[in-house]
Amino acid sequence: MFYREAGDFKTRYVDDSQTFPIRFDRWRYYAVLAVAFGIVPFLINDYWANAVFVPFLIYSIAAIGLNILTGYCGQVSLGTGGFMAVGAYACYKLMTAFPEVSILIHVLLAGGVTALVGVLFGLPSLRIKGFYLAVATLAAQFFLVWLFNKVPWFYNYSASGQINAPERTIFGQAVTGAATTPAAKYLFCLVILFALAWLARNLTRGTIGRKWMAIRDMDIAAEIIGVNPLTTKLSAFAVSSFFIGVAGALFFAVYLGAAEVGEAFGIQKSFLVLFMVIIGGLGSIFGSFAGAAFLVLMPVLLKNLLVGTLGWPTDLAAHIELMIVGGLIVLFLIVEPHGLAQLWRLAKEKLRLWPFPH
């Protein structure tokens, strides 16, 4: 009834090619933005920021990054944790070396450094495909974690081997360090996520996104119609690693505050982000958000239910959580291999016909 194109007359080409062609979608989008920017920061407290919102925002960035590489360009990567570590350590080195420069620039530069490293580890993708590539990216994961563990320069020769985020401010508001308010953390991540999601959405709509998808669908055929595999694959690695690097920098600087590389950016992180992308839906920006929300919220809910309500021991709850995550992944793959994004698409199709399906 309210969700359809009819009656929404487009009089310019710009209108015709906008991201949300349906009026209801546009309003919904503005409404979500208004709530996210205008209402949540005033209500948020420490628990909600640390348990739900900040990890959700950061994982969304990482999931969008991995989705660009795996969902749009078809190159499976298990090195996400390693690339997040590159972002975190680059950010740390920059923060401590140039304290007077704004943290925002450091975070973006950290993404840039990660993009370079990503391109380097993406080079084999020109020769190696499919599973072989997935396993080859494990080399990045293990090598990078080892490197940050063993070379003291990266953690400024601190005795514990940890990196600690010093306090940095934007407009006089602390966004990293102990004195940060939950709202500042949240808003800082939200602004970056908003900018990056907007960028990703438009990149994937344009020439470069179509090239990625051509390579994903059949790389040899794409090469024949004139898509350069070298630049296309490497650009996917670069953009994806940039996103993941930014996510890593925020994860360390804003969320954790102090990090030890093997614990914070181990192989488990790679799998977690990959699951977000799969559960959310490969090749969908919305799916990245949905997957991140799902995998951030589910453990919190389970923990509240099992430990808080039923009073079971924490370790038991952790094991049950593992089982449920695993079972859900299998279930999702069986019922809907295209993830939450596909359910969303189906819902929209239904809504378009509702209430008169014929």
Add this chain to the structure above:
Amino acid sequence: MSEQLLYAAEAGLNGLMAGVLYALVALGFVLIFKASGIFNYAQGVLALFAALTLVGFQNGQVPFAHLINAIFGTQIHEFGWHLPAVVAILLTGAVMVLLAILIERLILKHLVNQAPIILFMATIGLAYFLEGFGDIMWGADIKKLDVGLPQGISDTVESVTDRLFGYGFFIDRLDIVATVVAALLVLTLTLFSQFTKYGRALRAVADDHQAALSVGISLRFIWVMVWSIAGIVALVAGVMWGAKSGVQFSLSLIALKALPVLMLGGFTSIPGAIVGGLIIGMGEKLFEFFIGPMIGGATENWFAYVLALLFLVFRPQGLFGERIIERV
């Protein structure tokens, strides 16, 4: 021979033995990959699960004791009996077969004709599930696995090498047993696949699913069979690793170590899995021995992956893998 060279030879030999254990895990991968085209990430967790179950049976643990105690507030932990190793191993084998049937019924049946990457993801999900399930069933503490395998330094090897080179090599007897068991296992599998009816059916399925179906081979039965075999291979691997370093979560991580082994050897080749395992095992020990001290040690964490990565750039199908031919 100089001292340095002897130490290197000892490190290399130990690496070979470790390589046998990698190869054992890789073997399970290859079997499943050949028969169903599924890249089974859960192989390592299968090994962990098998080892946990074996220890549980041996010590007479009550399954799900932790969960039962949490729900009903009881305090039960053990039945209070100790099964002999042979009975426990047979029971665990039966559990692995049952598990294979369940996996086929509940997961694989529904995922026929999906893209390989989807199946791969499904096995990652399975790995998570089994990890949690195993922990709930038998408890997450580190357990000692003892099925009566010989352990400790081998005196024979030490005295023989001492007489020959004037320096006794330190070789764990368990490693020698593992090597013998692995060799026997490969021999049995080869004989099975060459000379039995089901082995032939298995090779037919590996060759071409459609053609095998059309001559009346039941794909589902073959899948159950191959997952059972992989489960039993996992049991052997789990026993070996468990006896070496205790039954604990890190056991499932050896699955990751098996991946570069597979890439090196080629996904579809059983000899490849063995040779790849030996190369990786020896390579990482020698690299750690010669280069490790210069760059800070613990290179074993990544050496295998980087070696496989570099190798693949030059030979994308691995040492013994079938040549990858792509058509548009």
